[in-house]
Amino acid sequence: MVILLIVVAALLAGAFGFTAWRTAEIERRYPNIGTLTNVGGFRMNALHVPAGPDANLPPIVFIHGASGNLRDQEAAFLKPLQGRAELLFIDRPGHGYSERGGAENANPEGQAAAIARLMEKKGIERAIIVGHSFGGAIAATFALFHPDKVIGTLFLSPATHPWPGGIDWHYHVASTPGLGWLFTHTLVMPAGMVLLDPATRSVFAPNARREAYVDEGAPALVLRPNNFQYNAEDVSNLLDYVTRIAPRYTEIESPAIIITGDSDPVVLANIHSVGLRRDIKNSDLIWLKGVGHKPDYIATDLAIAAIEKLSGKERDLEALARQVEARIAGEMPAAR
Numbered sequence: 596m597v598i599l600l601i602v603v604a605a606l607l608a609g610a611f612g613f614t615a616w617r618t619a620e621i622e623r624r625y626p627n628i629g630t631l632t633n634v635g636g637f638r639m640n641a642l643h644v645p646a647g648p649d650a651n652l653p654p655i656v657f658i659h660g661a662s663g664n665l666r667d668q669e670a671a672f673l674k675p676l677q678g679r680a681e682l683l684f685i686d687r688p689g690h691g692y693s694e695r696g697g698a699e700n701a702n703p704e705g706q707a708a709a710i711a712r713l714m715e716k717k718g719i720e721r722a723i724i725v726g727h728s729f730g731g732a733i734a735a736t737f738a739l740f741h742p743d744k745v746i747g748t749l750f751l752s753p754a755t756h757p758w759p760g761g762i763d764w765h766y767h768v769a770s771t772p773g774l775g776w777l778f779t780h781t782l783v784m785p786a787g788m789v790l791l792d793p794a795t796r797s798v799f800a801p802n803a804r805r806e807a808y809v810d811e812g813a814p815a816l817v818l819r820p821n822n823f824q825y826n827a828e829d830v831s832n833l834l835d836y837v838t839r840i841a842p843r844y845t846e847i848e849s850p851a852i853i854i855t856g857d858s859d860p861v862v863l864a865n866i867h868s869v870g871l872r873r874d875i876k877n878s879d880l881i882w883l884k885g886v887g888h889k890p891d892y893i894a895t896d897l898a899i900a901a902i903e904k905l906s907g908k909e910r911d912l913e914a915l916a917r918q919v920e921a922r923i924a925g926e927m928p929a930a931r
Contacts, residue, residue, distance in 0.1 A: 610781035617784050618819045625813035627692040629665055629684070634712040637696035640686040642669055643717055647678030652906050653746055654681040654719045656710065658737075660728025660754075661830050662817045664691030668727065670811035671891045675899055683717060685710060687733070689825030691816060701828045702836045707737040711744055720744070723905050725898075727751040727891050728862065729829065732837055735871070738847045739840070747850040747905030751898060752888045754862045756870040757838040762830055769827035779820040787818040801858050802886060802893045802923065844874035851878040852901040852912070854894065856886030881912050884920045894919045 631638040642665055646654075655676065657668035665684040676682060688706050689695035699705030710733070714722065723746050726734025731753020738745045769775045769783070795814055796804045809815070817826055855868035864882075872880035881901070886893050897915045904910040 610785065614780050614784040614820060617788065621815045621819060625666070625816055628669075629686060629692060631692065631694075632713060632716050634696075634709050634716060637688070637694040637700075637709075639688060639694070639709055639713050640692040641665065641713060641717075642673075642682075642684040644673065644677060644682040644684075646681040650678065650680055652676070652680035652723075652902065654683065654722040655902060656683045656685065656714065656719070656722045656724050658685055658710070658724065658726040658730035658733050659687065659690070660726075660730045662814060662826055663727075663730075664813060664816050666691070666816075667812040667814070668725070668891065670808070671895055672725075672899070675895060676902075681719065681722075683714070683719060683722070685713065687730070687829075689829075690822060695821070695825055701825075702832050703733040703736040704740065704836070704840070706733050707740060710737060711741045714744060721746050723747050723749065723902055725749045725751065725902070726753060728888065729754050729833065731755050731867070731871075732833060735844055735847070736840065738849050738851070738875075739843055742847070742849060745849045747852070748847075749898065749901050749905060750851060750853040750855075750868070750871060751891050752855050752859055752862055752864070753853065753867050753871060754833065755837060755844070755867045756841045757834060758863055758866050762834070766827040766830045769824050770831040775824050775827065776820075779823045783820065783823050784818050787815075787823075791815060791818070798861060798887070799889050799892070800860055800887050802889065805892055808892070841870065841874070844871065845876070847875045848877065850905055851875045852905060853878060853880045854883065854890045854898060854901060854916075855880070856883045856888065856890055856893075858885055859888045861888040879912065881916050883916055885923050886919070893923070 629640040629642040631640050659667045665686045669684045686693035688700035688709050724734045731750045732755050734748050735755050738748050768778050853868045853871050855864040872878050897919050900910045900915050
């Protein structure tokens with residue numbers, strides 16, 4: 596028995612040491628590219644890119660999804676939009692390099708309020724809000740509770756409504772007090788490093804993942820213990836939250852565009868995207884045949900056209916969507 600305890604203790608010590616070492620390595624490889632700003636009791640991190648002299652779009656705020664950070668949206672949208680608008684790429688509370696703050700930040704309402712305060716600190720009065728996946732729940736909450744700050748909302752493969760079933764087991768374990776701390780400090784990092792490549796490929800499926808994504812989007816940041824635990828809390832709390840708040844989406848007055856793939860393996864588009872189209876009176880839903888959970892990367896040009904339309908410009912989004920589908924089908928060269 597004593598020998599067994601010694602072996603277990605040695606394994607745990609080794610796992611702790613490995614996690615600490617890999618955490619430091621990940622942070623060296625993907626350092627903070629944003630700036631920390633006090634938003635009332637804690638600091639949020641964001642990359643704030645000023646508009647150019649020939650800007651033709653209003654400010655745009657980007658909200659990443661679960662397991663993500665600001666680099667996820669920055670890698671997709673910074674280059675094609677730089678100079679055209681003031682851009683704010685956000686690390687949600689407890690993600691990337693943002694501090695977590697209080698217990699209210701374990702749900703979309705608290706995170707939306709923090710984003711509103713950050714916008715005020717950055718001098719952004721109103722913006723187009725772009726939310727991908729889990730960020731869609733925060734974008735919808737933002738439009739509901741902070742309508743004076745919203746020009747329009749772009750939802751990309753959003754998670755916004757109650758869904759059948761549950762969530763993966765590791766979210767429950769990682770968000771359990773005590774056990775979650777032990778789990779995230781010992782097992783998550785070694786398992787996560789092995790699964791990172793196939794997991795990111797599955798998020799893009801059935802489309803090919805951009806090969807540079809693992810470096811550009813820095814998904815390894817979520818494997819850090821605190822980040823992983825906060826992410827698990829967010830996901831674990833989401834179903835109860837959207838069950839309570841989704842009936843109020845009908846109160847949203849600002850325009851919205853929803854872009855979703857018909858082959859999304861992560862969220863059920865027939866529940867979330869269709870639900871948003873039904874609930875937000877001034878909204879359009881654009882379906883993409885053969886597209887999975889990452890239209891932000893697979894159909895970046897369409898997403899930018901949607902931002903332009905929300906800003907008041909004329910854009911034929913359905914025609915552009917068909918062009919994206921043709922490109923995916925191999926009839927046009929793939930955009931890189």
